[in-house]
Amino acid sequence: xxxxxxxxWLRDFFGRGFQPFQFGMVEAFLFRLLTAVTIFLLSTVEQxxxxxxxxxxxxxxxxxxNPNGIAHLVDITWISDPAIYPKIYYSMIxxxxxxxxxxxxxxxxxxxxxxxxxxxxxxxxxxxIGHDNQILSLVLLAQAVAVCxxxxxxxxxxxxxxxxxxxxxxIRDFMFNTTLQVIAACYVVTGLAKLFESKGLWIWQTPDLIxxxxxxxxxxxxxxxxxxxxxxxxxxxxxxxxxHPWLTRLFLGGGFFFELFAFMALYNRLWALVxxxxxxxxxxxxxxxxxxxxxxxxxxxxxxxxxxxxxIILITxxxxxxxxxxx
Amino acid sequence: MFVTxxxxxxxxxxxxxxxxxxxxxxxxxxxxxxxxxxxxxxPVMTRxxxxxxxxxxxxxxxxxxxxxxxxxxxxxxxxxxEDYSEAGSKLIDQLIEKGKTRDDWREAEIKRLRLMxxxxxxxDTKGIVTTPSTVVEKEVENQ
Numbered sequence: 001x002x003x004x005x006x007x008x009w010l011r012d013f014f015g016r017g018f019q020p021f022q023f024g025m026v027e028a029f030l031f032r033l034l035t036a037v038t039i040f041l042l043s044t045v046e047q048x049x050x051x052x053x054x055x056x057x058x059x060x061x062x063x064x065x066n067p068n069g070i071a072h073l074v075d076i077t078w079i080s081d082p083a084i085y086p087k088i089y090y091s092m093i094x095x096x097x098x099x100x101x102x103x104x105x106x107x108x109x110x111x112x113x114x115x116x117x118x119x120x121x122x123x124x125x126x127x128x129i130g131h132d133n134q135i136l137s138l139v140l141l142a143q144a145v146a147v148c149x150x151x152x153x154x155x156x157x158x159x160x161x162x163x164x165x166x167x168x169x170x171i172r173d174f175m176f177n178t179t180l181q182v183i184a185a186c187y188v189v190t191g192l193a194k195l196f197e198s199k200g201l202w203i204w205q206t207p208d209l210i211x212x213x214x215x216x217x218x219x220x221x222x223x224x225x226x227x228x229x230x231x232x233x234x235x236x237x238x239x240x241x242x243x244h245p246w247l248t249r250l251f252l253g254g255g256f257f258f259e260l261f262a263f264m265a266l267y268n269r270l271w272a273l274v275x276x277x278x279x280x281x282x283x284x285x286x287x288x289x290x291x292x293x294x295x296x297x298x299x300x301x302x303x304x305x306x307x308x309x310x311x312i313i314l315i316t317x318x319x320x321x322x323x324x325x326x327x
Numbered sequence: 328m329f330v331t332x333x334x335x336x337x338x339x340x341x342x343x344x345x346x347x348x349x350x351x352x353x354x355x356x357x358x359x360x361x362x363x364x365x366x367x368x369x370p371v372m373t374r375x376x377x378x379x380x381x382x383x384x385x386x387x388x389x390x391x392x393x394x395x396x397x398x399x400x401x402x403x404x405x406x407x408x409e410d411y412s413e414a415g416s417k418l419i420d421q422l423i424e425k426g427k428t429r430d431d432w433r434e435a436e437i438k439r440l441r442l443m444x445x446x447x448x449x450x451d452t453k454g455i456v457t458t459p460s461t462v463v464e465k466e467v468e469n470q
Contacts (some may be wrong), residue, residue, distance in 0.1 A: 192336060212453065216382070
């Protein structure tokens with residue numbers, strides 16, 4: 001496209017950002033530590049004892065009636081065999097420890113990703129597909145590819161522009177930039193699916209989400225007995241959405257735009273924070289409205305996009321520099 | 328990022344890839360399923376009895392219905408009430424298999440199960456209207 005057709009402000013804006021982020025050693029260690037914890041534990045305020053990976057003794061699926069993914073090609077029920085699954089679970093703990101330390105990643109990460117994918121492929125081959133673990137499996141897969149690809153390219157003498165050499169820092173930056181891209185991609189896909197499925201009318205249709213809210217809450221009431229005093233009616237929410245369709249469109253449309261434009265989180269660290277907070281708030285709203293939690297998504301947004309340690313280190317670094325300059 | 332977006336949109340549901348279709352199409356009409364004990368007309372809670380949520384039960388029911396459609400080479404509008412009942416019957420059989428390993432189900436004195444479908448509609452005049460109907464009712468064993 002000719003430069004004269006692109007407004008100068010747009011060229012300036014996009015020219016500044018979308019450079020790969022650089023990550024420090026401490027930051028990378030915290031990313032790995034928190035990601036490893038997320039593989040096993042998903043404690044939240046609402047569910048302090050929630051696990052992500054099923055515990056040994058709680059995962060036995062002897063058949064795969066509606067195969068998904070690789071289960072279309074091979075029988076993977078062996079992974080949930082009561083004699084095998086505990087070994088796999090504890091092997092994953094061992095692999096996760098090595099992953100956190102950061103050694104042997106080209107071996108550890110593909111194994112960790114493959115086992116995580118196999119376990120949840122089987123769980124998703126039972127006829128009911130859940131959408132809470134895909135993002136974590138994709139992050140592990142992306143990290144595995146990102147740590148292996150530079151070595152493969154270097155061995156063949158090819159040039160990988162995103163990772164010019166196989167130094168630890170280059171591979172570290174490539175691995176975590178790829179992670180950010182995969183997280184952003186999951187949200188862009190969600191936004192595009194809404195756009196395509198609704199033929200561009202998603203925001204207009206949001207007042208009809210009342211029906212979904214009623215459905216989801218009633219389903220909750222037939223899943224397990226509600227605690228005393230709990231209600232499935234959500235009468236206030238439904239009344240609000242019925243009385244204020246335009247405010248409903250505004251609130252829910254905001255979440256939709258955060259999803260569709262999630263690639264802007266890759267623009268720079270500040271945009272990553274803004275989109276991380278926006279998407280996190282969207283998940284919290286969904287939890288409040290429909291009691292539908294996506295703890296894996298929330299956790300990965302906190303770790304990689306909101307990235308609290310980075311901002312603490314940045315702000316304390318600035319204050320330290322100011323104090324030094326003042327003295 | 329572009330590669331991930333394209334792969335997810337093209338392969339759709341192929342774990343770990345997905346086109347994440349949750350709430351991508353919002354309709355003013357929806358439905359859900361629940362289980363009932365015909366002897367008492369009380370709902371049977373799916374989590375303690377069979378280890379799954381009512382939402383997962385709905386997805387599983389539709390997977391059975393999809394399989395029936397594939398086997399009989401039918402479109403959705405060609406499905407008969409018997410096809411819907413058959414999908415419900417297969418769902419109940421699958422749940423009973425799951426229940427065999429669960430104390431709550433083994434200890435429950437339930438001889439029959441009824442699968443109920445509830446249609447929900449948002450109307451301009453009456454607000455939210457719910458219409459329950461029976462999909463299938465069958466004898467079950469809980470030992």
